Amino acid sequence: MNTFQDGQDRSRIYVAIVDWNSRHQTSTGMNAPTGTWDPAKTNETAEGKIIAYGSLLIKDSTEGDEMVSIDIPICYYDPETKPSKSYSLIISCSTSTYGDYKVGCLGNVMYVDDFEWVY
Numbered sequence: 057m058n059t060f061q062d063g064q065d066r067s068r069i070y071v072a073i074v075d076w077n078s079r080h081q082t083s084t085g086m087n088a089p090t091g092t093w094d095p096a097k098t099n100e101t102a103e104g105k106i107i108a109y110g111s112l113l114i115k116d117s118t119e120g121d122e123m124v125s126i127d128i129p130i131c132y133y134d135p136e137t138k139p140s141k142s143y144s145l146i147i148s149c150s151t152s153t154y155g156d157y158k159v160g161c162l163g164n165v166m167y168v169d170d171f172e173w174v175y
Contacts, residue, residue: 067114067166068153070095071128072146076103095146099133107143108132113153114166123169147171 072095080103082091093101095109110128118124151164 066153067151067164068112069114069126069128069147069149069168070109070111071130071148072109073107073130074103074144074146075105075107076101076144078103096131106133107137107139123167145173
């Protein structure tokens with residue numbers, strides 16, 4: 057299970073390129089979550105391989121209403137293999153990295169706009 061030293065939950069954006077044969081199921085609630093995974097810590101799930109990932113842990117709030125541009129570098133588990141078929145792209149944006157399991161703040165707000173995929 058993932059925890060932060062100070063116990064604070066964080067916002068997170070991650071992307072992953074996956075070669076999966078089915079949809080990945082997760083579950084959260086009053087008990088420990090099931091099916092959660094971190095693309096920065098594993099290169100494969102039961103559904104198949106994770107080809108590459110990028111992750112941004114947001115630790116600080118921003119002031120005002122202006123959007124903040126960010127770049128999330130992509131890390132490849134296997135940079136030599138060229139895709140031979142279509143892969144899936146996962147984009148996850150969460151104001152609470154661990155969802156209702158960590159009982160995140162009710163006032164968290166995240167606005168996300170204009171994803172650009174550059175490779």
